[in-house]
Amino acid sequence: MTAIRNVPVLVVGAGPVGVSIANLLGQYGVPTLVIDRSPAVLDFPRAVGLDDEALRTFQAAGLADEMLRDMIQNVPMRMYTARKQCFAEILPSTQEFGWFRRNLFSQPLGEETLRKGLARYPHVALQLGCELVALAQDDQGVDATLRHTDGREERVRCEYLVASDGGRSTVREGLLKLPFEGTTHPHKWVVIECDQDPLDAPYTALHCEPRRPYVCLRLPYGLRRWEFMLFPGEDGEQMLQPEKVHELLRNHVSQPERLNVIRARVYTHNSRVAQSFVNGRVCLAGDAAHITPPWIGQGLNAGMRDAFNLAWKLAWIVKGRMRPELLDSYHEERHAHAQAMIDLADLFGSVLSQRNRFVAWMRDRFFLSIRHLPKVRDYVLQMKFKPMPRFSKGIVLNSGNATQDELVGRMFIQPRVETSSGETRRLDDVIGSRLALLSWRCDPLADAPPELLNQLQRLDCVRLVAVRARSGSEEVARCRSHVKDVEQIQDVENQLHFWFQGRAVDWVLLRPDRFVAAAGSAGSAVDQMAMFCQTVLPSLGTRSVHEAPAALAQGAEALSV
Numbered sequence: 001m002t003a004i005r006n007v008p009v010l011v012v013g014a015g016p017v018g019v020s021i022a023n024l025l026g027q028y029g030v031p032t033l034v035i036d037r038s039p040a041v042l043d044f045p046r047a048v049g050l051d052d053e054a055l056r057t058f059q060a061a062g063l064a065d066e067m068l069r070d071m072i073q074n075v076p077m078r079m080y081t082a083r084k085q086c087f088a089e090i091l092p093s094t095q096e097f098g099w100f101r102r103n104l105f106s107q108p109l110g111e112e113t114l115r116k117g118l119a120r121y122p123h124v125a126l127q128l129g130c131e132l133v134a135l136a137q138d139d140q141g142v143d144a145t146l147r148h149t150d151g152r153e154e155r156v157r158c159e160y161l162v163a164s165d166g167g168r169s170t171v172r173e174g175l176l177k178l179p180f181e182g183t184t185h186p187h188k189w190v191v192i193e194c195d196q197d198p199l200d201a202p203y204t205a206l207h208c209e210p211r212r213p214y215v216c217l218r219l220p221y222g223l224r225r226w227e228f229m230l231f232p233g234e235d236g237e238q239m240l241q242p243e244k245v246h247e248l249l250r251n252h253v254s255q256p257e258r259l260n261v262i263r264a265r266v267y268t269h270n271s272r273v274a275q276s277f278v279n280g281r282v283c284l285a286g287d288a289a290h291i292t293p294p295w296i297g298q299g300l301n302a303g304m305r306d307a308f309n310l311a312w313k314l315a316w317i318v319k320g321r322m323r324p325e326l327l328d329s330y331h332e333e334r335h336a337h338a339q340a341m342i343d344l345a346d347l348f349g350s351v352l353s354q355r356n357r358f359v360a361w362m363r364d365r366f367f368l369s370i371r372h373l374p375k376v377r378d379y380v381l382q383m384k385f386k387p388m389p390r391f392s393k394g395i396v397l398n399s400g401n402a403t404q405d406e407l408v409g410r411m412f413i414q415p416r417v418e419t420s421s422g423e424t425r426r427l428d429d430v431i432g433s434r435l436a437l438l439s440w441r442c443d444p445l446a447d448a449p450p451e452l453l454n455q456l457q458r459l460d461c462v463r464l465v466a467v468r469a470r471s472g473s474e475e476v477a478r479c480r481s482h483v484k485d486v487e488q489i490q491d492v493e494n495q496l497h498f499w500f501q502g503r504a505v506d507w508v509l510l511r512p513d514r515f516v517a518a519a520g521s522a523g524s525a526v527d528q529m530a531m532f533c534q535t536v537l538p539s540l541g542t543r544s545v546h547e548a549p550a551a552l553a554q555g556a557e558a559l560s561v
């Protein structure tokens with residue numbers, strides 16, 4: 001009988017979300033196996049947009065610079081009337097989370113980079129040409145049956161299984177039969193990508209042309225993409241024939257026959273969300289959990305939010321740092337936001353792809369008449385319509401003080417800070433993959449009982465005290481705690497100064513995904529931290545074997561392929 005492979009986390013589906021989760025788990029030291037039935041990265045047009053939150057996730061995985069190499073940053077999106085007048089432009093100037101908000105990439109290249117990133121971890125393995133054919137869960141774990149391309153079957157026992165196997169997820173649909181609620185939109189779209197971009201249009205353009213709505217985007221490395229709406233009676237496959245493609249492009253480029261079309265595909269817009277993102281020990285992520293029309297470029301970004309939210313929770317649970325039932329917080333924190341993004345994309349779609357000429361004309365008149373109002377312009381330009389994640393339930397601690405609780409459950413800013421060794425770094429790079437208690441010009445745990453400090457150590461919590469840049473030695477000495485685990489940082493951009501001053505709190509507790517878990521005044525820190533530890537930590541004695549470095553080495557051995 002063949003041996004059963006044991007691994008804490010099995011990721012099914014090696015698209016960008018699954019591989020990002022595996023990179024994060026690699027960073028957190030959790031042995032992970034990623035499988036995918038396809039032998040290579042899929043080479044057809046898919047997601048194009050990556051936002052600042054996604055880049056922050058790549059940063060946590062140590063891959064932001066590598067991913068940026070193949071991206072165009074800070075790309076505007078414009079909307080045009082039927083008469084080709086621009087009636088709205090989106091180009092946010094903020095970099096509050098440390099990165100530009102609108103960036104375009106080419107998915108096949110990005111996926112290669114993410115896959116290469118896995119090679120950094122001896123305890124993470126990627127197995128291609130391998131599909132999941134059965135799974136059974138019990139109280140302790142999941143038994144998965146894998147089938148390799150040569151027909152060989154293998155059993156893997158894992159503690160948790162992540163299904164990131166796409167919109168037609170085998171795990172969600174075929175094996176667990178979980179509802180995927182929402183709608184499939186009636187119109188199909190043809191997507192065409194060519195190289196040697198024939199246009200000088202360095203932005204995404206949504207052409208709200210009732211005769212045939214279309215989208216035109218510039219992608220990295222001189223690629224140009226068009227997406228055209230198809231009408232009833234137009235057969236998708238026929239529309240991919242070269243003469244039909246040329247016909248679609250004829251009004252937009254002078255000699256479509258001379259274009260080198262490198263990818264073309266028909267696709268349908270879907271707005272669907274799985275009823276639950278957590279089913280026992282199986283978690284759905286990315287398109288397996290939610291699919292959206294592309295209008296606001298948020299499909300993959302929603303998946304990246306899943307990745308960041310889920311990876312640290314899985315790591316904490318398998319390391320025995322967090323009570324397993326808190327895995328449900330993944331659903332509580334992600335489901336409503338995924339739905340809100342889809343609702344916004346649907347709203348964009350219904351307004352922008354309007355085919356009734358009179359309604360389209362009214363729409364154009366309306367937007368053209370308000371576009372110069374400063375508040376409207378700012379709202380659109382700065383993308384203020386984008387619903388930002390805000391958790392009221394989940395792994396967040398509300399204190400009952402409305403002002404403080406307003407800060408909890410939101411992503412924290414990411415300024416650059418100077419470390420005590422004089423280096424200027426992005427805040428997250430100083431924190432690393434740890435939980436962080438970040439305080440402003442004080443050490444709120446200076447007199448904390450040793451028991452609390454031990455609990456925080458179990459949670460691998462770093463304590464950072466921020467001071468004003470170039471503070472006098474008195475201030476520095478006042479904030480330098482006698483406790484050795486406190487690091488001091490200087491607020492060289494004054495961003496922390498403005499953040500803390502405007503909010504009347506002295507500290508924030510930042511989760512590994514950079515969301516604020518708790519916030520408060522110096523006097524309340526001991527009690528609130530104690531409450532957080534009590535909520536999260538399992539009782540002693542339940543620590544998993546995967547905490548020990550020796551166990552990681554065993555995991556690596558078991559995983560080598």
Ligand SMILES: O=C(O)CCc1cccc(O)c1
Nearest residue numbers: 049077204215294295296297
């Ligand atoms: O965010 C962007 O620049 C692209 C968003 C978008 C809009 C419509 C279709 C599509 O594939 C992407």
